[in-house]
Amino acid sequence: PGPAVPRAAPGRAAGLAAGDGIVLGADTRATEGMVVADKNFVYCGVDTDMTTQLISSNLELHSLSTGRLPRVVTANRMLKQMLFRYQGYIGAALVLGGVDVTGPHLYSIYPHGSTDKLPYVTMGSGSLAAMAVFEDKYKPDMEEEEAKQLVRDAIAAGIYNDLGSGSNIDICVISKNKLDFLRPYDVANRKGDRYKCEKGTTAVLTENVALLEIEVVDETVQTMDTS
Numbered sequence: 001p002g003p004a005v006p007r008a009a010p011g012r013a014a015g016l017a018a019g020d021g022i023v024l025g026a027d028t029r030a031t032e033g034m035v036v037a038d039k040n041f042v043y044c045g046v047d048t049d050m051t052t053q054l055i056s057s058n059l060e061l062h063s064l065s066t067g068r069l070p071r072v073v074t075a076n077r078m079l080k081q082m083l084f085r086y087q088g089y090i091g092a093a094l095v096l097g098g099v100d101v102t103g104p105h106l107y108s109i110y111p112h113g114s115t116d117k118l119p120y121v122t123m124g125s126g127s128l129a130a131m132a133v134f135e136d137k138y139k140p141d142m143e144e145e146e147a148k149q150l151v152r153d154a155i156a157a158g159i160y161n162d163l164g165s166g167s168n169i170d171i172c173v174i175s176k177n178k179l180d181f182l183r184p185y186d187v188a189n190r191k192g193d194r195y196k197c198e199k200g201t202t203a204v205l206t207e208n209v210a211l212l213e214i215e216v217v218d219e220t221v222q223t224m225d226t227s
Helices: 046-066 072-085 127-137 144-161
Strands: 012-018 021-027 030-032 035-038 094-100 103-109 115-117 120-124 168-174 179-187
Touching: 012 094, 012 103, 012 127, 012 144, 021 094, 021 103, 021 144, 046 072, 046 094, 072 094, 072 103, 072 115, 094 120, 094 168, 103 120, 120 127, 120 144, 127 144, 144 168, 144 179
Parallel strands: none
Antiparallel strands: 012 021, 012 120, 021 168, 030 035, 094 103, 103 115, 168 179
16 A cells, blocks of 8 residues: 655754753644644654655665764765755755764754754744744753753744644753653643533423435436547
8 A cells, every 4th residue: 555645744843952962852743734633743744754764774774884873964964965856845854963973963954955054953834933042042061951941942932933833842862872752841832621511411492303305416428529
C-alpha cells in the first residue's frame, strides 16, 4: 500500500544554544488546512517527516563508511543539498541542532535549501511571535533551566498568536553526554472541564415524525462517438 499520507506539520519549532548544549522545542498541533488533525503530534509532519527519515539513514551510512560520528554540519549539508535539488517543492522547514566534537551547532533550514547558523532560530507559522521572545530575552551562556524556560515562553507565544499552533510544548535538551526528551514539558492553554449529559437527561416534550417523499430519477448516459 505504500507509506501513509503525511499530514500538515505543527505550527512552530524553535531552538537556542545554551552554554555547551542545545535546547529545542516545538508544539504538538497538526493541521490539515483549517482543521486540527492531531492535538498530540510528535516532532514533524508533511514532507519534513520523510525528509528527516531519509537524512537519518544517510547519516548512518556515512558513519559506517567513515568509522566516525557525523558532525552537525554534515547533516546540514545533506539537508540543504537535497532541498535545493527539489527547488522548494518539498515542504520541509526545519530546525537542526546538535553537539559534536567541535561544540554545539544550531541551524534553520528553509524548503528551498537556504540555511542560517544562529544562536537562536525559529521556524513555522508561529515563528514571528517566538522570535520576538528570543530577541527580547536571549543572552549568551544561559543555564540549562533558564534556556528551557525561554524556549517554552517562545513556543507559548507562537501558540497564543497562531491558530495553527497549540496543545502541548515539548522540549529536547542536547549536550555532549546526554539527550533528554521532556514530553510534555508544559501545556500552554488548558481547556476547561468537558460536560457530558447522559441520555434522557433532557425530557422530550413533543415528537413529530414527518415522512419524506423521494422521487427516483433514472438517467442514462450515451457515450459520445469520437472516432
